[in-house]
Each structure stands twice: as C-alpha cells, then as structure tokens.
Amino acid sequence: MAPSHESIVIVGAGIVGLNTALVLAERGFGKLITVVAEYLPGDTSATYTSPWAGCNFSAISGTDANALRWDRLGYAHLAKLASTSGGEAFVERTPSIEYWDEVVPHDKIEFMSGYLEDFKILASTSLPQGVSFGVSFTTFTLHAPKHCEYLYHRLETQYGVRFVRRRLPSIEAVFLDPESTKVVFNCTGLAARSLPGVEDSKCYPTRGQVVLVRAPQVNTNIMRHGKDYETYVIPRPRSKGHVVLGGFMQKGNGDASTYASDTASIMSRTKALSKEIAQAEPEILNVAAGLRPSREGGARVKRENVSVVGKGRTLVHNYGAGGTGFQAGYGMATDAVDCIEDILFEIGRGSRARL
Incomplete structure (x- = not known):
C-alpha cells in the first residue's frame, strides 16, 4: 500500500508533539504525517500546558545525560530560529541572569557553559542576599502561545502536515488505519497517566501559577532557584511589553485554579528580584495556572512494539518533559x-516508488 497521511501519526499538539512533527517534516515526511489532538494551538485548557509557559531557556532542567543532550540540541535549534525566523517564530535572544540559593548543579552549569552565548559566572560580591551562586548568559525567550501557532501553521502550509481534532479513547485508537499507519508517536504529556494502553503511573502534574503583566521597561530574563520555590521574570517577544512573572513548582498538585495569595507572592518576589520590575508598578493583565506534564525519572523517549488488530506496529513514547518542553x-x-x-x-522507499 502506498504511503499516505496516516503512515505516521502523532498524538498530542503541545510543544513536544509539534517539535516531533517538525523534525519528521524537516526530513521529508511532512505529507505522511497526521497530528491528532484534543487541543490545537490557539486553544486554552489547564491540561493543554504549552500555551501557559513563560517561556525561556534556563538551567531548570535535569542533570542526567539525556537532559544535557536535549538542552544542547534545543539551544542550537532556538539559536537558528532566532537568527533566521525570530520575528515570525516569536523567539528572541535575551540577556539572562540565574541565581541559586542553595543547591547548585555545578556539573550541569559547567556543561552548559560550553555552548551558552556570553556565559559568565557572577562575582560573589554582586549576588543578592541569600544567593550562593549566579551566572549570566544569553538565553532565548519565546512567546509560548504564538510560537505554538507559528509551528502549527508552518507545519500545515510549508510541509503539508494534517491536523485532526479528536479525543482518543485509547492509544490503540491512534492507529487510524491498521493497514496504513506504520508508527505512532505518543506525545500526550500528562494524559499519558490515564490514557488506556499507556497508563504510566510515573506521570504526575506539577502546578504552576503565573501573572502576565505589562512592563515595557523589562528587557532581562531573571530567575532565582530556591529550595521550595522558583521565581522568574520573562519578557515576551513581540508582545508590546508583556512579561510573565512566576511562579510555583508544586509537585503532584493538579489544582488548576488561581489564588490571590499566590499572585501576591509572585508580585512580591519578582519585585524583590528584578530592578526592572521594581522601577514602575506593572499592570496585571491576566493570572493563569497550568499543570506541567512531569514524570518520575524524567521524560520517556522509548520505542515499543505493539499489536493492532493482529498486526505488528510501532509506538514511540515521547512525553514527560515537565516544565522543560520548549527547551528540551x-x-x-x-x-x-x-x-x-x-x-x-x-x-520513504514506498513514497519514492509511488512517485
């Protein structure tokens, strides 16, 4: 049977699913891809996490070999986008400062220093009270919802990827046609915890709350990693001065509500952290909560052989990035x-034979 759009199916249209489609499309398989998802770029839902992200490239990710490699590949990818398509992709080089109060991932920082642009260890005399270590470098900030929409439209128009809105009852149902669907990529994020046929008990939500403000005086990305908190100030590219302030990393908390007390905490911490925020009272535009798709032991990227209506097929799991989906x-x-x-x-051989 000649290859068709159903030859490769990706389930999930968050940043991991979109990037999976992009990598495949860049290798010439765009017209053979169907992305199936309950939510698509432009939608909002607490469980559709990607649009709620800050988002930036930072040292917040893991320290294992996979996380280090994924970060490096992600930084190179974002650097290329910023240089060639930064405006339409909503990706921008931004000066960044990161502080650690106690636990400093020195091995990770040493590895990252080999490729981060303008990397510098800050003098101890310049650190705020309570901070034990700090670095500066050039990061990449993204306008998360707009970047997802950019990928969505680019995949459709440039590469011929098809998108289908559908809520699937099981992972087996993702094989749209048992005859033609050869491989499925499971990029379901937090849904992998409950999706029949996957039901990964290692998956859990990590709640975050952010405050979107208008503060055009902010040009610097800044983060402070504490024992029980994350505080960050992330300017959004091409947003007329919008800045994302955060935040929280509440492991196992699936509450998607927002709370005034959390907003007050974020505003207090970010004003203390950023001189740019403290210059003028920012205008609060929106408050939102999202559930990061986390997983014990880190993200799962693994090939699995499955049987669909008696036929051997391939399922590739690709989920569990937590709060690092845009960089990893x-x-x-x-x-x-x-x-x-x-x-x-x-x-590919079948596709060429058809031509």
Missing part, C-alpha cells in the same frame, strides 16, 4: 525520530 522538546523529538530510522527508510 526539539532534542527529545530528535531522539524519538532517530529510533525509527528503519521504519522511516521503508516508508
């Missing part, structure tokens, strides 16, 4: 796609 997602997608090179070769 492209690297995760690269690994996920690399693990099915044999299947892609066969699909």
